[in-house]
Amino acid sequence: MNVLGEIPGRDKKLSSERIIIGAHLDSWHAGTGAADNAVNCVVMMEVMRLLQTLQLPLRRTVEIGLWTGEEVRYLGSWDYVEKKVGHIRSGKLHRSSQKISVYLNLDNGAGKIRGLFLQGNEAARPLLSQLLQPFADWEATTLTIQSTTYTDHEVFDMWNIPAFQFIQDPLNYMTMIHHSNMDVYDYLLEDDVKQNVAIITSLVYHLANIDQMVPRKAVKSDER
Numbered sequence: 001m002n003v004l005g006e007i008p009g010r011d012k013k014l015s016s017e018r019i020i021i022g023a024h025l026d027s028w029h030a031g032t033g034a035a036d037n038a039v040n041c042v043v044m045m046e047v048m049r050l051l052q053t054l055q056l057p058l059r060r061t062v063e064i065g066l067w068t069g070e071e072v073r074y075l076g077s078w079d080y081v082e083k084k085v086g087h088i089r090s091g092k093l094h095r096s097s098q099k100i101s102v103y104l105n106l107d108n109g110a111g112k113i114r115g116l117f118l119q120g121n122e123a124a125r126p127l128l129s130q131l132l133q134p135f136a137d138w139e140a141t142t143l144t145i146q147s148t149t150y151t152d153h154e155v156f157d158m159w160n161i162p163a164f165q166f167i168q169d170p171l172n173y174m175t176m177i178h179h180s181n182m183d184v185y186d187y188l189l190e191d192d193v194k195q196n197v198a199i200i201t202s203l204v205y206h207l208a209n210i211d212q213m214v215p216r217k218a219v220k221s222d223e224r
């Protein structure tokens with residue numbers, strides 16, 4: 001079951017537009033799934049808690065999705081996207097999907113954020129570059145045009161919703177931790193995780209308040 005939550009936007013015009021952040025709740029069976037992906041569910045929940053506790057004014061609605069079944073072909077995010085973005089079999093795009101500005105996904109372990117995979121969306125680079133600038137000292141401003149796969153942002157990207165996965169320090173995630181019996185709490189670095197919360201909170205705050213939505217990839221309609 002997906003866990004969804006939202007903080008409604010306060011701007012009459014923009015509150016129907018949405019910024020969505022997400023991570024996945026399910027995990028592999030060998031360890032406890034601390035790095036893949038409980039820690040990043042905690043990060044995203046903490047982002048929402050900060051926005052709410054600080055009563056930061058938000059023009060757009062901010063939504064969190066903690067997805068089920070990511071490890072079994074994105075079952076949770078797929079279901080959400082079918083209902084809210086577009087119906088895969090019929091190819092029909094839901095009208096409300098045009099109100100989704102961006103989906104941000106965190107699922108590369110517990111290492112520090114270093115930037116974003118642009119997923120082929122060059123049009124989003126100037127805006128995201130500007131929003132990441134405050135974190136230049138933390139070396140978190142890399143924007144690669146490359147796409148990355150094997151996590152939930154792909155399902156949004158299929159419909160050309162601007163959908164980005166964060167670049168993170170690899171640590172020993174893919175070599176040791178991922179889907180192994182070492183995916184446990186002991187391998188999480190608390191300071192890195194707190195830093196990740198700060199970066200995403202700032203990004204979400206600005207994305208919810210700037211005048212524009214995140215630009216979509218330029219595609220001809222017959223290419224969909």
Ligand SMILES: [Zn+2]
Pocket residue numbers: 024036037070107151
């Ligand atoms: Zn994962």
